[in-house]
Structure formats: C-alpha cells, structure tokens
Amino acid sequence: MAQPNGPDLTPGGHVVQLRITAADDVIIVSARGAARELARELGFGVVDQTRIATAVSEIVRNIVQYAGAGTVTIEVRDEPGRKGLVVVAEDEGPGIADVERALAGGYTTGQGFGRGIAGARALMDEFELWSEVGRGTRVRMCKWLT
Amino acid sequence: MADVSPAWTDDDFEGLADVLEAYRRHADEISAEVAAGRGAQVPRVRGSFGVSEFAAAIRARDIGPLIAAVEAAVPELVREDVPLEAIVQELARLTGPLHKSFAADYADDPVRLARAFRTYGKLRDAIAVAAATAYAKRRVEALQEEQRRILRQLSTPVIQVWEDILVMPLIGVVDSVRARQMMEQLLTRITELGSRIVILDVTGVPTVDTEVANHFIRTMKAARLVGARTILVGISPQVALTLVRLDVGLEGLETYSDLRSGLERAFALLGYRIDRPGAAAS
Amino acid sequence: MSVPLVEIGRTLVISLPGELPDADVALLETSVLERLKGRRFTGVLIDLTAVDVVDSYLGRTIRDLAALSALMGARTVVTGISPAVAITLVELGLDLPRVRTELNLERGLAWLSRTDRT
Numbered sequence: 001m002a003q004p005n006g007p008d009l010t011p012g013g014h015v016v017q018l019r020i021t022a023a024d025d026v027i028i029v030s031a032r033g034a035a036r037e038l039a040r041e042l043g044f045g046v047v048d049q050t051r052i053a054t055a056v057s058e059i060v061r062n063i064v065q066y067a068g069a070g071t072v073t074i075e076v077r078d079e080p081g082r083k084g085l086v087v088v089a090e091d092e093g094p095g096i097a098d099v100e101r102a103l104a105g106g107y108t109t110g111q112g113f114g115r116g117i118a119g120a121r122a123l124m125d126e127f128e129l130w131s132e133v134g135r136g137t138r139v140r141m142c143k144w145l146t
Numbered sequence: 147m148a149d150v151s152p153a154w155t156d157d158d159f160e161g162l163a164d165v166l167e168a169y170r171r172h173a174d175e176i177s178a179e180v181a182a183g184r185g186a187q188v189p190r191v192r193g194s195f196g197v198s199e200f201a202a203a204i205r206a207r208d209i210g211p212l213i214a215a216v217e218a219a220v221p222e223l224v225r226e227d228v229p230l231e232a233i234v235q236e237l238a239r240l241t242g243p244l245h246k247s248f249a250a251d252y253a254d255d256p257v258r259l260a261r262a263f264r265t266y267g268k269l270r271d272a273i274a275v276a277a278a279t280a281y282a283k284r285r286v287e288a289l290q291e292e293q294r295r296i297l298r299q300l301s302t303p304v305i306q307v308w309e310d311i312l313v314m315p316l317i318g319v320v321d322s323v324r325a326r327q328m329m330e331q332l333l334t335r336i337t338e339l340g341s342r343i344v345i346l347d348v349t350g351v352p353t354v355d356t357e358v359a360n361h362f363i364r365t366m367k368a369a370r371l372v373g374a375r376t377i378l379v380g381i382s383p384q385v386a387l388t389l390v391r392l393d394v395g396l397e398g399l400e401t402y403s404d405l406r407s408g409l410e411r412a413f414a415l416l417g418y419r420i421d422r423p424g425a426a427a428s
Numbered sequence: 429m430s431v432p433l434v435e436i437g438r439t440l441v442i443s444l445p446g447e448l449p450d451a452d453v454a455l456l457e458t459s460v461l462e463r464l465k466g467r468r469f470t471g472v473l474i475d476l477t478a479v480d481v482v483d484s485y486l487g488r489t490i491r492d493l494a495a496l497s498a499l500m501g502a503r504t505v506v507t508g509i510s511p512a513v514a515i516t517l518v519e520l521g522l523d524l525p526r527v528r529t530e531l532n533l534e535r536g537l538a539w540l541s542r543t544d545r546t
Binding site (some may be wrong): 329330333334336337340364367368369370371372373374 | 506507509510511513514515517518519523524525529530531532535
C-alpha cells in the first residue's frame with residue numbers, strides 16, 4: 001500500500017533564516033516583516049499574522065538584548081492535515097537562570113523582557129523554551145492554521 | 147477499538163506465501179486483467195499492494211504492518227473524494243485473476259489449493275474491514291469539522307441596532323475557538339462602523355468555563371482599545387459565579403439583567419432620550 | 429527615522445510610523461518630554477493608525493508616554509489601534525487600563541476638545 005510520506009519541509013523552499021547581531025536592531029523589524037509575509041502566504045488571517053509578527057518581535061529582541069547574536073528560523077509547514085508556521089530562535093548567550101519565572105512573565109529587568117517571553121507564549125499555539133546558564137537559549141514556537 | 151479480527155496461524159502464513167508465489171508468477175496477466183476490469187471511467191485507486199510489504203508480512207508472520215499501511219493510506223483517498231465502493235471494488239477485481247492463478251499452479255495439490263483460496267479470502271476481508279473502518283472514521287471527522295466551522299459562522303452575528311450601538315447575541319455553548327472568532331468579528335465591525343457601545347448578550351449561554359469567561363473579559367478590553375464600551379447583559383447565575391471567581395479586574399465592566407435594560411443604558415450614555423409624545427398623559 | 433511631533437492648538441500629536449526600530453522607540457520618551465517642557469500642552473494624542481505591530485516593548489513605551497504626559501498636566505488619548513493590534517495587546521497583558529482610547533484621530537481630538545473646557 002502507498003505510505004504517506006513524513007512531513008515534507010522542502011517544497012517551495014519556505015524557510016527563512018535570519019542571522020542576528022546586537023549591532024543591528026533593525027533586524028527586529030525585518031524578522032517580524034518576514035514572519036508576517038510567510039504567515040500571510042500560508043493563509044493566516046490578519047489577527048494571526050499580527051500575533052505571529054509580535055511573537056517573533058519578542059524573541060528576536062530577546063536575542064539582540066541579552067545574547068548579542070543568534071539565529072531565527074521561520075519555517076512554513078504544509079503537511080497533510082495541518083498547516084502552520086514554526087519559528088526557532090537560538091543563541092549562545094548567557095542563558096536564563098529561572099525559566100519558569102521567565103515563562104510566567106516574572107522578569108522585569110531590561111527593556112520589555114519578561115513580558116516578552118511570556119507574551120510570545122500567549123500569542124502562539126505551542127511554545128517551548130530550553131535554556132542553560134552560560135550555554136544559551138533555544139525557543140521553538142508554532143502557530144497552526146485552524 | 148477491540149481487535150475482533152481472527153488470529154493468523156502458521157498454516158495461514160504458509161497459504162499466504164503460496165498466494166504471493168502465484169501472484170509473482172502471473173503478475174503480468176493479473177495486472178492486465180485487473181486493468182481491463184477497471185475500465186476507463188473508474189478512477190484509479192492509488193496505493194495498490196506493495197509486493198515487498200506483503201512478503202515482509204509473511205516473513206514476520208504478522209499482518210499488522212500491512213493493515214496499518216492500509217489504514218494510513220485511507221485519509222488521502224478520503225481527501226481525494228474516492229468513494230468507498232471504488233476502494234472495495236478495486237480489491238474485488240483482484241480476486242478473479244488471482245483465483246485463476248491458484249487453479250493453474252496448485253491444480254495437482256487440492257489441500258494447497260484450498261488453503262490458498264481460504265487465506266487469500268481471509269486477507270482480503272481483513273484489508274476490506276480495515277479500509278472501511280478507517281474510511282468511515284475519517285469521513286465522520288471531516289464532517290464534524292465542517293459542521294463546527296459552519297456553526298461557528300452562523301452563531302456569532304453582530305447586529306447594528308442603532309447608530310453607534312452594536313449587539314452581539316451569543317447562543318449555545320461557547321468554546322475557546324468560537325470565542326476567539328467572536329472577538330475578531332466584533333472588533334472588525336466596531337472599527338468599520340465606528341460603534342461606541344457594544345452590548346454582549348449572553349442570555350443564550352447556559353454556562354461558561356474559566357477559559358471562555360477570560361475571553362469575554364479580553365473581548366471587552368480589546369473593544370475598549372478601539373474606542374468602544376462594552377455592556378454585558380443576560381448573565382445567568384452560573385455565568386456570574388464563574389466571572390466572580392475569575393481573578394480578573396471586573397471594574398469598568400457594566401452588566402445589566404437583560405437586553406432591554408442594556409439598550410436603555412446605551413441610549414442614556416449616548417445622550418438619547420426615549421420619548422413617546424402623547425403617551426405620557428395616560 | 430524619527431517620530432513626527434505635530435502641534436494642533438494646545439495639543440501635541442505623536443504619530444507613530446509603521447515600522448519603528450528600537451533605537452527610535454528609545455528616543456521617543458526624551459523627545460516628547462523635551463517638547464512638553466518647552467510649551468504648556470493641555471492634550472497629548474498618540475496615534476497608532478500606521479502601526480500594525482505593537483510588541484511588549486513598544487506597548488510599554490506607549491503606556492509610559494501616556495503616564496508621562498498625564499504627570500505633565502496634559503490629558504492623554506491613544507487613537508487608531510487596529511483590531512489585530514488591540515487583540516495582541518490584550519493577549520500580551522498590555523491593555524492600557526489607565527489610558528483613554530478612541531477609535532481614530534478625529535475622535536481623539538474631539539474628546540480632547542471636550543475635556544479641554546472642563
């Protein structure tokens with residue numbers, strides 16, 4: 001019998017990867033613009049496009065301000081049965097000491113951080129955060145088209 | 147689901163091995179006959195037997211993976227609108243040519259011939275049951291999804307009852323998806339029409355959970371950001387209880403018992419006076 | 429890119445452009461404060477009509493700007509929030525509870541002129 005294939009990630013080349021450096025805060029504007037554009041192409045409505053662009057803005061700023069450098073990958077998932085956007089942000093910065101607190105929005109240091117992580121989580125359907133002090137932080141978040 | 151399919155014995159697998167052998171020896175004739183039986187008008191059902199999977203199942207003495215492969219292929223067929231009959235017929239078309247090949251190869255060994263007939267029938271039944279079950283399940287799921295979508299659209303009307311006043315009556319069970327949609331629809335209407343007051347009528351909502359009550363609060367907050375004030379009307383005691391237990395600021399939330407009182411309040415806020423000349427004397 | 433600050437009568441109108449890099453957001457508070465120091469404004473209007481994303485950083489800045497102008501004795505109103513921005517602000521927990529909001533610039537100015545007289 002025909003076997004359904006696993007998630008097909010390549011067609012259309014719908015993966016955008018951005019390199020982030022601290023010197024360049026315009027990257028936040030570019031990243032959320034790219035995220036909105038991909039979301040729109042995939043068929044998300046204006047409100048979800050805005051949620052995604054806002055969440056991307058939060059996590060990219062997090063890298064700019066706390067890690068200095070990192071990458072953000074925005075990937076279009078067009079699988080049988082579901083479509084969505086997967087965003088992965090990675091850095092090798094100082095890491096977050098208390099992940100639980102960051103997710104709850106407890107950190108208030110810096111400019112907008114704290115709310116930022118918790119905010120991104122509230123805006124997306126799935127949100128995962130790994131962090132190790134001295135090693136870096138990785139955020140993976142998704143929004144699915146319903 | 148409970149597994150009610152008959153067990154497969156070693157003898158059965160011996161039989162299946164014979165079936166596969168016969169199929170391999172006569173593959174060309176069988177394919178030609180199946181194609182002829184299919185005719186031009188019938189859509190080709192994709193995902194026919196993979197001989198290697200079949201062989202693997204015999205070697206492993208387990209038809210489980212073969213059945214799983216059948217089930218996995220079904221959603222795609224449903225999506226392409228291939229009718230169940232076409233799938234079953236495709237399976238049935240194989241029977242005649244296969245039986246002929248058994249007769250040709252095992253004519254001198256009646257026991258073996260009978261076993262080939264029997265095990266092939268057993269396999270075909272198992273595949274047909276798996277395909278039909280998976281098909282029905284997928285169809286029901288697709289139907290339910292469609293129903294939910296239509297219901298959501300039907301059940302969240304936004305009515306402009308007066309200049310600057312919108313009424314959004316909610317009826318039935320509000321889930322979180324619908325609550326989200328309701329918020330978007332309402333905000334869009336407020337900005338399109340420039341409405342200043344929104345009356346959220348929850349008379350038709352028997353109960354809400356914390357999640358949905360939170361959506362109500364968020365809707366009111368978002369409406370305020372686009373310049374509209376929300377009046378909540380028709381709260382049932384149960385809904386009131388949920389709202390009170392929620393640890394969210396209810397300050398600035400205006401509530402009235404019914405739509406009529408809410409509307410009166412809206413008119414008063416906008417500076418309208420309801421007047422019936424000549425009726426005052428009575 | 430800097431943010432244009434326009435005076436209409438005794439009202440200071442701050443029109444935020446569509447895409448604002450963090451560096452410009454950071455300068456916003458000081459430049460508004462400078463203007464408020466120089467002249468006595470009775471109203472401050474922050475217009476977000478062109479803005480299609482407000483994240484927590486910009487959201488906090490808007491909230492602080494409003495609080496700042498209120499402390500400087502000016503009535504403050506935020507206008508032109510789109511439905512999508514309104515929803516994300518609420519979901520971020522930044523629903524500006526102590527700030528007056530109006531649908532658009534016109535209504536914002538109308539509200540300011542009403543409160544002006546009192």
